[in-house]
Amino acid sequence: MAPPVVRGTAAWKYFGDFRDVLLAGQVLVLQVAHPVVAAGVRDHSDYAEDPWTRLMRTGASLSIYVYGGPAGARVEATRLRELHRTFTGVADGQRYSALDPGAYAWVHATLVKVPVDVQRFFGRPLGQSELDEYYAQMCDIGRLLGVRERELPPDWAAFERYYDSMVAGFGGNPAIDTLFETIRTVRKPAAWLRDPWWRPVRDLQARGQRFLIRATLPPEFRERLGLPWTDRDQRRFTRFATAVRLVSTPIPASLRTSYMRWIGKLNVWFRAHPQAYRLLVRGGGRE
Structure with missing residues (x-):
């Protein structure tokens, strides 16, 4: 059993690091590379039509189950599993479910890997003791979310072998193509934002996102x-x-993660007051 995610522990320091957003595009590509995830996104996700609301919902969910405390995490885990239970369909002539154990575990695995990669690229790579603690904490969170024990490799070395073997089996698919197109053509986040102002910002973010994905x-x-x-x-x-490393590494972890921790606390309150949540986020019943 890993220590709880509290101040100073590895998951507390690294999961909500603001640099993690630099790998947002990469993790989405890797998630939808899985054929079951790709089918579920195709049939049930609204990210292409409303990516900003989708981003808010995802950020809220991540912040709760890592920084929302045990009670908040349990409530969010239950909500996610009940939500995904309804995501079923047919792909390539076979029925699929968003709760397919392998696909469900893979989505969790990509989120586990992001903070480690971020520190490798843009910070200080985690030492072995921190890796061990971080991975054990994220396994506990995975169990809470309903990832089966057999889908969680026993240690970080085994996790890396599992991760590499999964990636080795992936190739391109229409969901990845749609994701790249959405990045290129993403709608403005607010109606008041004039098109002549938004277009250069959109094009700049698209070039930056594609570059970071490729990198x-x-x-x-x-x-x-x-x-x-x-x-x-x-x-x-x-x-x-x-x-990025020179500018951000000297910032204390308490500041690098503060935005995500506050989002977690705020969203625990919103989950307890669903009417307020629905006012803020359209379609608050979806992930």
Whole structure:
């Protein structure tokens, strides 16, 4: 049993680090690379039509089950499982469920990996003792969310072997194509934002997101997707990563994670007051 996620522990320090947003595009690509996840997104997700609301809901959920305290995490875990129970359909002639154990575990695995990769790219890589503590804490969260024990590798080394073997089996699919198109054409987040102001911001974020996705995906998978990567690209990414590391690493973990911890507390309150939540987030009943 791992220590609870409290101040100073590994998951507390790294899961909500603000640099984690730099890998948001990468983790989404890896999630929808799984065929069951891709089918569920195709049939049940509204992210292409309303990505900003979808982003708010996802951030709220992540913040609760890591930083919302044991009671908040249990409530959110129950809500997520009940929600995903309704996500079923047919893909390639076979019935699927969003609670398919392998697919459900894979989504959790991608979220486990992000903070470790972020520290490797943009911070200080975790030492073995911190990795052990972080992974044990995230396994406890996985169990709380309903990931089966047999789907959780016993330690970090086994987890990395599992993760690499999963990625080795993935290739391109229409869900990944839709994700890239959504990044390129994402709607403005507010109606009052004038189109002439939004278009250059949208194009800049699209170029940045695609660059970070190409930079941080596992190289073999990047090649299978046909995404180019040159020596010049690598030099640009190295300069960017160095700048992020120099600016952000001296910031205490308590500040690097403060936004996500406050979101967690706020959303525990919102989950207890669903009418207020629905006023803030349209369609608050979906993830």
